[in-house]
Amino acid sequence: MKLYSYFRSSAAYRVRIALNLKGLSYETIPVHLLKEGGQQFSDSYRAVNPSQLVPTLVDNDVTVGQSIAILEYLEETHPQPPLLPTDAAGRARVRAIAQNIACDIHPLNNLRVLKYLKHELGQDDDARNGWYKHWIAVGLGAVEALLADHPDTGRFCHGDQPGYADACLVPQLFNARRMGCDTSAFPTIMRIDAACTELDAFCDAAPGSQPDSEG
């Protein structure tokens, strides 16, 4: 498999975690989101993924954009170890936690949005940082509420095996820390994040461990 990836993309980071958890080897094809005006806007990448975002997974003749669609694809094509629980209620809980991150936090703080705020709306660093931290605080607050004191929360987001929701949570935490967000209101999230980062699957997927890392 080939993964079009950018070391700092948290959507690509999710997929790298999932690939590692499933023990699947893959080739990284770096797409630098800042160089050359953004390599994601090249004709060659647009032919691979018309949304001009990373990641894209290529598995023989199957090309999948969208990180959550990729997680589902990996789960269906390589079921072991599972990243989703077996019961419909548990699967729904895990997907909802993941989508709180993938729909309600990450798209708002994506590079293209921050660029629009700067260039089209003339927002300065303080305003953009405030925007970033606002959606992190609101979004992680909701995730914390879904996790804290819930009987299905274990060492990880759902039980004692890492999975789909953890693969979304850890990259979002990485971003939050990088941007200096206050995470003290999210003790359950922080505990789960710490448990994840003890595992090679998560460490090896981190931005600093990628072939295109700039540190």
Add this chain to the structure above:
Amino acid sequence: MKLYSYFRSSAAYRVRIALNLKGLSYETIPVHLLKEGGQQFSDSYRAVNPSQLVPTLVDNDVTVGQSIAILEYLEETHPQPPLLPTDAAGRARVRAIAQNIACDIHPLNNLRVLKYLKHELGQDDDARNGWYKHWIAVGLGAVEALLADHPDTGRFCHGDQPGYADACLVPQLFNARRMGCDTSAFPTIMRIDAACTELDAFCDAAPGSQPDSEG
């Protein structure tokens, strides 16, 4: 089943379409996003859904927030008629199309974001409308590219039966039209939207057909 819904919420609209396609009856519990400072912020609704967004589906003792998690839950618990194809590649294609909408368009144009642009960033009507139309144009452009000339595109997004991607596409088109966006660059999307709106499942899910509709 009970659906916490707001007639104009396109995320709730997706779920209404899916429920209708599967022939499932449900009770609508309206959550007015504008009245009383936003009923989604009430303590009672926060206890149902800590993200304080609609929709939320309640199916006996299972509560699911996040529209895409709800679509997956309905597909798993009520498989007939299917909203996803049976092959992994087709399922990935459909999910990716849906997530181009659910992750890359809709969260950016959500009510809470438009309010932040107005109140925290001081953006006027023109700037906010420009923002709205920009993400619609970028996002639907990507969806059009995924659909146009693809062998799996049929009368609907994937083949000749309506499903998961159509349930996301039609509400986004409704929003685009309501905001006066130019949709002429998306002929395949417009053709599929027209095919969907011939079906009762889509018409009955439309904002104007809801018990809490304000027209």
